[in-house]
Amino acid sequence: MTQDPILEVRNISRSFGKFQALTDVSLSIQTGRLCALIGPNGAGKTTFYNVVSGRYRPTTGKVFFKGREVGGLPSHRLVSMGLLRSFQITNIFPALTVLENVLVPLLVHHGMSFSCLKSIRKQGELAEEADRILGRVGLRGVSDHVVSTLAYGDKRLIEIAIVLARRPTLVLLDEPTAGMNPEETDRMIHLIKDLSEHSDTTFFITEHDMKVVFSVAERIFVLNQGCLLAEGTPEEIRNNPDVKHAYLGGSLDAPGQ
Amino acid sequence: MEGILANVLNGLSWGMLLFLIAVGLTTVFGVMGVLNFAHGSLFMLGAYLAMQCMRWFGSFWLGLLIGPPIVAALAVLIERFLLRPLYGRDVSFQLLLTFGVMLFLDDGVRLIWGAAYHVVNPPQILSGVIPFFSQSYPVYRIFLVVLGPLIGAGLWAFFAFTRWGKILRAAAMDRQMAEIVGVRVPVMFTAVFAFGAWLAALGGALAAPHQSVGPAMGEYIIIESFIVVVIGGMGSFPGAFVGALILGLLNSFATTFAPDLQMALPYILLAIVLLARPRGLFGEEA
Amino acid sequence: MKILPRFPLIPGLVLFGALISAPFILSIYWVMILTEILTMGLFAMSFNLLFGYTGLLSFGQAGFFGAGAYCAVLTLLHGPASLWAALAAGFLGAALLALPIGWLCVRRDEIYFAILTLGFGMMLFTVAHNWRSVTGGSDGLGNFTLPKLDLFGWSISLFNPRHFYFLVLLIAAAGALLLLRVVRSPFGLLLRGTRENSNRVSFVGANVRSVRLFAFVVSGALAGLAGALFALFNRIASPEMLHWAFSGKAVLMTILGGSGVFLGPAVGAAIFFVLEHSITAYTTNWMIFLGMILIVLVLVFPKGVLGSAVDFIDRFRKGGGR
Numbered sequence: 001m002t003q004d005p006i007l008e009v010r011n012i013s014r015s016f017g018k019f020q021a022l023t024d025v026s027l028s029i030q031t032g033r034l035c036a037l038i039g040p041n042g043a044g045k046t047t048f049y050n051v052v053s054g055r056y057r058p059t060t061g062k063v064f065f066k067g068r069e070v071g072g073l074p075s076h077r078l079v080s081m082g083l084l085r086s087f088q089i090t091n092i093f094p095a096l097t098v099l100e101n102v103l104v105p106l107l108v109h110h111g112m113s114f115s116c117l118k119s120i121r122k123q124g125e126l127a128e129e130a131d132r133i134l135g136r137v138g139l140r141g142v143s144d145h146v147v148s149t150l151a152y153g154d155k156r157l158i159e160i161a162i163v164l165a166r167r168p169t170l171v172l173l174d175e176p177t178a179g180m181n182p183e184e185t186d187r188m189i190h191l192i193k194d195l196s197e198h199s200d201t202t203f204f205i206t207e208h209d210m211k212v213v214f215s216v217a218e219r220i221f222v223l224n225q226g227c228l229l230a231e232g233t234p235e236e237i238r239n240n241p242d243v244k245h246a247y248l249g250g251s252l253d254a255p256g257q
Numbered sequence: 258m259e260g261i262l263a264n265v266l267n268g269l270s271w272g273m274l275l276f277l278i279a280v281g282l283t284t285v286f287g288v289m290g291v292l293n294f295a296h297g298s299l300f301m302l303g304a305y306l307a308m309q310c311m312r313w314f315g316s317f318w319l320g321l322l323i324g325p326p327i328v329a330a331l332a333v334l335i336e337r338f339l340l341r342p343l344y345g346r347d348v349s350f351q352l353l354l355t356f357g358v359m360l361f362l363d364d365g366v367r368l369i370w371g372a373a374y375h376v377v378n379p380p381q382i383l384s385g386v387i388p389f390f391s392q393s394y395p396v397y398r399i400f401l402v403v404l405g406p407l408i409g410a411g412l413w414a415f416f417a418f419t420r421w422g423k424i425l426r427a428a429a430m431d432r433q434m435a436e437i438v439g440v441r442v443p444v445m446f447t448a449v450f451a452f453g454a455w456l457a458a459l460g461g462a463l464a465a466p467h468q469s470v471g472p473a474m475g476e477y478i479i480i481e482s483f484i485v486v487v488i489g490g491m492g493s494f495p496g497a498f499v500g501a502l503i504l505g506l507l508n509s510f511a512t513t514f515a516p517d518l519q520m521a522l523p524y525i526l527l528a529i530v531l532l533a534r535p536r537g538l539f540g541e542e543a
Numbered sequence: 544m545k546i547l548p549r550f551p552l553i554p555g556l557v558l559f560g561a562l563i564s565a566p567f568i569l570s571i572y573w574v575m576i577l578t579e580i581l582t583m584g585l586f587a588m589s590f591n592l593l594f595g596y597t598g599l600l601s602f603g604q605a606g607f608f609g610a611g612a613y614c615a616v617l618t619l620l621h622g623p624a625s626l627w628a629a630l631a632a633g634f635l636g637a638a639l640l641a642l643p644i645g646w647l648c649v650r651r652d653e654i655y656f657a658i659l660t661l662g663f664g665m666m667l668f669t670v671a672h673n674w675r676s677v678t679g680g681s682d683g684l685g686n687f688t689l690p691k692l693d694l695f696g697w698s699i700s701l702f703n704p705r706h707f708y709f710l711v712l713l714i715a716a717a718g719a720l721l722l723l724r725v726v727r728s729p730f731g732l733l734l735r736g737t738r739e740n741s742n743r744v745s746f747v748g749a750n751v752r753s754v755r756l757f758a759f760v761v762s763g764a765l766a767g768l769a770g771a772l773f774a775l776f777n778r779i780a781s782p783e784m785l786h787w788a789f790s791g792k793a794v795l796m797t798i799l800g801g802s803g804v805f806l807g808p809a810v811g812a813a814i815f816f817v818l819e820h821s822i823t824a825y826t827t828n829w830m831i832f833l834g835m836i837l838i839v840l841v842l843v844f845p846k847g848v849l850g851s852a853v854d855f856i857d858r859f860r861k862g863g864g865r
Contacts, residue, residue: 523662
């Protein structure tokens with residue numbers, strides 16, 4: 001990997017009033033390498049995502065995406081540049097059908113946001129593309145179901161499908177397996193690994209389930225109390241005493257050692 | 258100079274009435290997340306009840322004492338039986354419900370008291386005018402200008418020092434917080450709604466001798482108080498106070514200096530505040 | 544794989560046929576009521592593009608309805624004596640006004656949006672009420688000659704209420720078709736997405752404010768068109784047409800008929816007028832009843848009359864299929 005980093009974060013801090021949620025965090029992600037961000041509850045993982053994805057402005061510091069400074073850009077602009085994200089709490093369109101959920105990002109992607117005089121029923125190509133994406137995440141069979149009637153794991157997959165529909169270059173997944181049963185978790189891990197290997201999309205996930213992190217990530221960043229505590233390969237992180245300390249020695253030993 | 262002073266007094270007296278409405282509106286919104294369209298109608302009901310007390314007992318003070326609790330009791334019924342089933346549903350439907358309540362109350366008042374305007378005389382001790390430079394000024398307005406800050410201070414003390422006041426402020430900022438502190442939320446919602454109604458009716462009773470009493474008075478004041486709470490920042494107690502004063506003063510000065518613009522000025526102010534500070538002067542920025 | 548269910552074409556055509564044949568059966572009185580129903584139905588449907596499809600509750604829709612009315616009348620008074628010019632002026636004038644006002648209002652949503660639209664609608668009301676030299680103040684603007692309708696070389700006098708009815712039917716149907724096109728377009732799907740979850744829409748790269756603004760302008764323009772028809776029919780444009788109580792009518796009609804069904808607001812308008820006529824026969828205090836009806840609808844039938852009926856039919860069909 002000699003490419004420029006797809007995402008580079010330099011010295012960002014973010015505070016809410018007196019509370020310092022992130023302090024001087026710097027890291028960079030190489031194109032195509034599946035990275036993970038971990039840390040105890042309240043370490044600032046979601047705040048970090050919110051800053052990178054344009055939801056919050058960094059108090060100080062800079063964010064570069066594809067070499068361009070993007071700190072403070074509204075999220076819809078970042079999305080247009082290819083940076084997509086999922087949320088910890090499933091963020092989809094509950095009263096629309098599965099197909100419609102994927103069509104919304106597709107029509108935005110194809111510049112049809114304001115096309116108000118064409119019939120959506122006649123957009124066969126959009127429907128085919130949606131079908132392909134639904135096939136990719138294994139939801140083809142339920143495409144005309146209203147999303148709110150589906151199982152929890154399927155809803156999380158729909159969010160992945162929504163994200164994929166924008167043909168992203170970088171995807172931030174915020175705890176993609178949170179709340180899933182083991183079977184659903186396996187399915188999700190498989191999907192993420194598969195997508196990361198067989199597409200041009202780079203994935204960056206946060207996760208509290210260490211089993212997931214160590215089974216998928218090529219590189220891991222550890223956040224603790226708003227600061228970057230460590231970074232390295234899964235092996236390095238596993239043996240890092242600081243990290244062990246931060247986790248009180250608990251869950252890090254869990255993943256099949 | 259004296260013209261300006263008279264304008265200031267007029268603005269303050271109207272601002273104080275607005276404040277009594279707006280503070281209830283903003284507290285109810287802050288705590289319950291409900292924007293009460295019928296709040297102006299509760300204000301109007303307070304004025305009508307004060308008028309009725311004057312007719313029956315000949316006492317303004319009795320009206321001030323009796324009217325607001327009756328309106329508060331009505332508010333308890335509205336909250337328990339109409340609003341409560343809607344918590345957790347789309348906020349639009351809560352707004353539509355209070356809109357229905359407003360239509361009902363406004364026309365109900367018309368049914369009982371007729372569509373005509375009524376004049377309520379201030380009590381003996383507050384009637385008449387006092388000399389004011391070369392002109393004269395109604396005593397009752399002076400009374401309102403004095404009473405307003407007193408009520409404001411009373412409310413401030415309530416919010417700042419009493420247990421309930423602190424809980425309400427905390428809940429207006431963050432509902433979950435109140436649950437953590439161990440407040441029974443349903444009881445608190447009812448109490449807040451009734452309290453807001455009591456304040457509105459008190460304002461109405463106080464407004465009765467200040468302006469004529471008629472079925473449109475609720476509709477007029479609710480729009481002004483909406484503007485007050487948006488300008489001040491919804492859920493903010495100081496915002497309601499400052500917003501009400503600004504709007505009251507703007508109204509009275511515009512009547513003198515720019516009568517053509519007077520009716521449009523509040524909306525222009527609304528647009529300006531919205532552009533500069535979308536969450537209002539005292540609103541928390543996200 | 545089909546994207547949306549097909550629009551129920553046959554019931555739509557039956558309804559249209561019934562509306563065409565209505566003036567040959569009904570008395571002049573009911574033809575005029577039907578004219579008002581169609582006008583207000585279009586108004587309510589324009590409101591529902593924002594409420595039902597975009598999830599924005601506007602309490603200022605009458606501002607654009609009234610603006611359309613004034614634009615139409617002013618065109619007839621000072622411009623060409625053409626019916627089409629008056630209608631176009633109502634449509635475009637309201638759209639032009641909706642652009643800056645919408646730009647301000649879409650900066651916030653939910654309850655704030657309701658207050659802002661209420662406020663700016665009332666601002667338009669005060670302009671109509673106070674700018675006497677242009678708008679005639681509280682008396683309104685009347686005294687214009689109703690031009691003849693020029694259509695395909697014919698020239699038809701509109702003083703016959705039945706003729707006027709056909710004009711309104713034509714325009715209302717055109718407006719409804721335009722709306723139908725919009726809500727079933729890619730943009731319409733994006734609107735529904737915004738209603739469901741505006742946050743997700745902005746995180747798939749659409750500018751939610753622009754999307755809402757566009758809906759706001761389309762909705763305002765159609766409200767203006769309805770207002771122009773209303774002014775021509777009543778031969779006057781008056782400030783009450785911009786008052787928030789008038790916006791409330793559109794809200795009530797929509798809730799009455801059902802915001803989740805395309806024709807719900809129009810059906811609501813019909814029910815509204817029928818109720819109004821039957822209740823005002825007994826009492827002048829019909830707002831009390833309206834208030835009670837609204838309360839019951841919100842609490843018990845939030846889907847409205849047509850919405851509940853459609854639900855019932857769907858359930859019946861599914862039950863029968865088993």
